[in-house]
Amino acid sequence: MKKLLALILAAAMMLTFVACGSGDDADTPAADGNNAAADNADGANTDGDASAAVMTHDEYVAAAVDTPVTVETYVQAKQSWWENQATVYAQSEDGAYFLYNMACSEEDYAKLTTGTKIRVSGYKSEWSGEVEIIDATFEIIDGSYTAEATDVTSLLGSDDLINHQNEFVTFKGMTVEASKDADGNDVAFLYNDDGSGQDGSDLYFNVSYNGQTYTFTVESYLCDNTTEVYSAVKNLSIGDKIDLEGFLYWYNGVNPHITSVSAAG
Secondary structure, three states: OHHHHHHHHHHHHHHHHHHHHHHHHHHHHHHHHHHHHHHHOOOOOOHHHHOOOOEOHHHHHHOOOOOEEEEEEEEEEEEEEEOOEEEEEEEEOOEEEEEEEEEOOHHHHHHOOOOEEEEEEEEEEEEOOEEEEEEEEEEEEEEEOOOOOEEOHHHOOOOOHHHHOOOEEEEEEEEEEOEEOOOOOEEOOEEOOOOOOOOOOOEEEEEEEOOEEEEEEEOOOOOOOOOHHHHHHHOOOOOOEEEEEEEOOEOOOEOOEEEEEEEOO
């Protein structure tokens, strides 16, 4: 009888060990979930990230670099798309964002027209003074907003200018100043910041206001050599008085990405 009882107890213990051992398989669904997340990286975000708390722009500004952020904002311009990644200028009523290499299928990129509202989840990052959202996913949501250009001319040279980083802005009554080409000649613009480029490269040009000179850029991915602004900058002359519009990008200081140039009004 004791042997029989011992066998029954041993069998019960074996069943207990088998049941506990099955917990080792708990990692498998998690691994499958990671693969699913990777599959979703090529397109618009799923509802999973939508549960993150949406920040105001002030909360985004206050967030530490390299921390996760979620914002709702509106597409203002698209800079580029390749390898299922999109770079986008976005702005809400309370502030603007630069979305760098955001996961995006080519099909979804076509949907990101000016004014489209999106919820974006990624990480706050900074590169040479430019604050941006990286490693992001997104989803399109209901809503539309197109920003009017804010005149920030009077803020040039002030500490307040950076508070408008990435916004759609305008500069009035700027004077075109000379740049130096590779031969030391005075020119109105350069292909690339050192003059090493050619037609189709980024355009760099100097403008002044109140005795201070600033370098502005036509980013060729945003506005290529078929656009009006690209042609307008190529036709500038030193001393011209001009008005400009663009996005208040930052690179070791203010370096706006210009989308429109016209004679000063």
